[in-house]
Amino acid sequence: MTDLVEPGVAGPDGADPGPQERGRRVELASAGCFVVATLAALALAVVYWQGGQPQAEGVLLALTLGGIGTGIVLWAKHFMPTDEVAEDRHPLESSEEEIAEFAADFEAGQSTLASRRILLATAGGACAALGVALVFPVRSLGPRPGRGLKETPYKNAPIRVVVESGDPVRPADLEIDGFITVWPEGYTDAADASTLLIHFRRDQDFQPRPGREDWTVDDIVAYSKLCTHVGCPVGLYQAQLGLLLCPCHQSTFDVMQGARPVFGPAARALPQLPLAQDDDGFIIATGDFSAPVGPGFWDRGR
């Protein structure tokens, strides 16, 4: 910052020699703003003392800050110099001589070294090794992904499905066109195991995928509730059309055709859960989902 100001090149003298009266009024207005700010600040303290009220706090704080701000701006606009000045720009670049002088200073002492290259190379190597070593603790942040993304607690099948309260489900619990969210028994906290049971109508032309003809129980089909797009719960069922809709990004799945995606960004069908009934008539899962649930990842197919 060696620049010096070279005043008075441009701009007329901004001081307005207007009538004294106008200046007096602005002065009063500015002072008025500060008074309003003071009163509002005191009122703010009182409101807080009385137990607080968010709207009143916001408005009074706004009045306080706004009063100070307006007062300052009025003051600045009317009573402070507005003359324009021009300041020269000086070249940002260093001159060749300056660069040469810098280089000389920077390189000072190197002549006393027999071989700087060896020192630089080994020092650089040590720093690189330090960098590599310091990366390793990142590994502590989380477990190896492993099979977790490809499995759900349904791998313990056969296992009953239960609603959130832990109660098992009979086919009769679901009315036609109805749907409920279930989990494997004992795992109602498992985020990757939420499952939709949907009771479709006989007239809806349900077409089971090949090999899954016996995966339904009394017109009840089960799909993973996690959208194959980014894993939002597929929470909306349009029973008339037999469509499941994800409210996050509008992916739509056709329940009658293996929950294949028919609209939106999802590219894969919702994985299906094989269902059966146990001896007590409760719905059970006979295996894990037909595919890894939820969003895709690099080695999902491996």
Next chain:
Amino acid sequence: MSELATPGPPKRRRGPEHLLTHRLARWVDSRLGTAKLARTALNKVFPDHWSFMLGELGLYCFIVLVLTGVYLTFFFSPSLNTVIYQGSYGPLRGVEMSEAYRSALELSFDVRAGLVMRQIHHWAALLFLASLGVHLARVFFTGAFRRPRELNWIIGCTLLILAMLNGLFGYSLLDDQLSGTGLRIVYSITLSVPLVGTWLASLLFGGEFPGPDIISRLYVIHILLVPAVITILLTAHLAILVRQKHTHFPGPGRRDDNVVGERMWPTYAAKALGLFFLTSALLAFLGGVFQINPIWIYGPFDPAEVSAASQPDWYMGWLDGALRIMPGWEIRAFGFEIPNPFFPGVLLAGLTFTLLYAWPFLEARVTRDHAEHHLLDRPRQRPVRTALGMATIAFYTVLFLGGAADVLGATFGLSVNAILWTFRFLCLLAPPVVGVVTYKLCKEMSARDGVPTASRVTVREIPRRLRHGEERDEAERESPALRS
């Protein structure tokens, strides 16, 4: 100085030198030589234009964010331990929730002035990003990013990314239904990165979604790491601005080798201080009167539930829209796959910011203009740049609207599918149309001004003479058409 150093006989006159402030200033000056430095600072010249305040607005929002944010940290507890809510908000009493969500509720209902602070904080974040966005547009359309200001452009882009991320992290901390849904999407986008996605997601979240550690980690990132980096970069941004001096618009007496404007002291400083107070006043008013992020309505996060019309904060809207507009494509080969969210969530975002960072260098290369510029362009003088900028804005606006497709559908009684299909076409059609219209408008407007546009004038700015401090040639300096 010498008066203080050598105590003479006490003076009777009580001049200004006996004021405490005066003596204190003398004390400091005798140890640091501050008067010399301060005088340079006071006389710093700031060109006056309303658009130069936009970045300043962002700075003030950041100050408000830090002040309100510190207050919030005194009460918020970033823990996923399960608790039963027993606070003063009736509808949720007895509900099982995380410690984080409970402390956010208590902060809103039971801590006096807590709600207003939380809402000011959130509004300040929204306005912070808005100021940065508009400031970026101003710098772009006026060519203020050109040499020598590429460094500040890069710092500015980094600040924008950090601000966006920290906004997202901030509202993800509360562990309400909406923020949990947002985190789920963050997790899935992280997961979608080829090769390393599963590892990245596992390391960031401490395991499979929802992950035991994510809230406490995001907390440290949100309140410490990112604000610290923002503060450092902001300081560098301003230091570079001081070093390089401000740009100014063309006008009488304004050249590439000077800077014309007000001195910093007193008028400019007072106006800036006033603007800070007025910005804070606006934020206080918004935070007091307009409800924002009412987490008690969303309820605690339950991974099996989602509310309809889940929308992120506005500055993430373009990404959410891109996720929606993207057709259902995935690439699968050799047993590996590139999941769908990769394209909008990683590729598009990556391209967006790479192009943003690279713009000054791309433009300099294409126009072969590597000279220093301190005089700003008017947007109409650079029809190609302006058209490309407007086309880009059109693209991201369509994406942003796409993020509201379900709300638009519900509001206007339209099919969401039809709206999304419209946006799919629009995000391809709108940019060229807007670009061409802008180009024609620029040409038309500058023809009306009688000012030739850049395409017809070879602009060779002052380079060599000025850089090497040689004497400036008055006649040559005034010749380029842009100065008229």
